[in-house]
Amino acid sequence: MFCNQCGTQTPDNYKFCPACGTMMLHNEVISDTEIQKTENPLNIQEREIIPLSDDVVNEKRDTWKYRCTYIQGHSLYKKWLNGVLNFNRERKQSNITFHSDNKDIKIIMPLVSLVEMDVITLTQGFFKREQEMIKIQYTDEQGKTQMPIFQITEEKIEDVFNHYKLLKNELLEPVVHSIVTRDGVKSVLIDMLSPLMHQNEATLWSQNEVNEKSKNRFDISKTVTNYRVFVYDHLNDVMLSSSFLSDIDDVVVVNRHVRSESKGASYIVGGYGNNMFGGVMPSHSSSDSNAVGDVVFMRNGKPDVMIGDIPDPDGVAAMIKSVMRELYPRNQL
Numbered sequence: 001m002f003c004n005q006c007g008t009q010t011p012d013n014y015k016f017c018p019a020c021g022t023m024m025l026h027n028e029v030i031s032d033t034e035i036q037k038t039e040n041p042l043n044i045q046e047r048e049i050i051p052l053s054d055d056v057v058n059e060k061r062d063t064w065k066y067r068c069t070y071i072q073g074h075s076l077y078k079k080w081l082n083g084v085l086n087f088n089r090e091r092k093q094s095n096i097t098f099h100s101d102n103k104d105i106k107i108i109m110p111l112v113s114l115v116e117m118d119v120i121t122l123t124q125g126f127f128k129r130e131q132e133m134i135k136i137q138y139t140d141e142q143g144k145t146q147m148p149i150f151q152i153t154e155e156k157i158e159d160v161f162n163h164y165k166l167l168k169n170e171l172l173e174p175v176v177h178s179i180v181t182r183d184g185v186k187s188v189l190i191d192m193l194s195p196l197m198h199q200n201e202a203t204l205w206s207q208n209e210v211n212e213k214s215k216n217r218f219d220i221s222k223t224v225t226n227y228r229v230f231v232y233d234h235l236n237d238v239m240l241s242s243s244f245l246s247d248i249d250d251v252v253v254v255n256r257h258v259r260s261e262s263k264g265a266s267y268i269v270g271g272y273g274n275n276m277f278g279g280v281m282p283s284h285s286s287s288d289s290n291a292v293g294d295v296v297f298m299r300n301g302k303p304d305v306m307i308g309d310i311p312d313p314d315g316v317a318a319m320i321k322s323v324m325r326e327l328y329p330r331n332q333l
Helices: 032-037 154-169 313-327
Strands: 064-072 081-088 095-100 106-110 114-124 129-139 149-151 175-181 184-190 203-210 218-225 228-233 238-244 250-258 265-272 280-284 291-299 302-311
Touching: 064 095, 064 154, 081 154, 106 129, 114 149, 114 154, 129 154, 203 313, 218 302, 228 302, 238 302, 250 313, 291 313, 302 313
Parallel strands: none
Antiparallel strands: 064 081, 064 149, 081 095, 095 106, 114 129, 129 149, 175 184, 203 218, 203 265, 218 228, 228 238, 250 291, 265 280, 291 302
């Protein structure tokens, strides 16, 4: 049989082309599971896993804070207390804490011991007005179930729940990602919720939308690296979407149009060598073209991540596909 990538004639029992490293399809789709089971050089158990970088391990994330009143539900505290509900984002040590204004009371609710958060309705005050409140059920250090209830401004309740969901997501373990390249398979530990660069990760393309109130920080960053594509919300310190480049089937451009004025964004483009762990030399770039559009990363035939409203979208898509063909030869782009 012949290699679909370079045309080299290859024995039927070869799973990879000896010339370019492309996976031989043998008239069937070979799954990632089958790849991992393949002998030579794909035995993941025998390969060293590149760890998280120190920057990612020591990354500090913003604490979300809400003014509230503790109402009832904790066995140690009976009276109402005004204070602050803090969502502390410290990975496996993440927790929700209540601090009373007088600093005498502190309720610590580790996220790993939280059972659920719910909205309940209680009748309060002389006029018996019904109010929505937050109830948090968790298990304390003594193994006892506690269900403290907090009164929070009603328009903030949805924000509290959204931040609770994000906090739960941040409990996810970093992923050991195996990347098939012409140089063999590399295993890298990656935290898909972090915008920081990991070991041997480098930026291929990035666009940052400048904060209108503070020119020294960004609202949104859209980034493509040699490992992944992601969109990060710096204003709320949250990963909006992310995906591994090796999982992407295709990169397409949609919604092309012409923009007559600048949107207040900067971007960089990196050049890349032949090796997956080669260097990237970022440089600030601009284009004379006013053409803009959305670059969509397709996975399993469906849109997975979109980096929208970017300059020269066709050039960006062509550059990314070229790099992907080099780094991930089994992706037939």
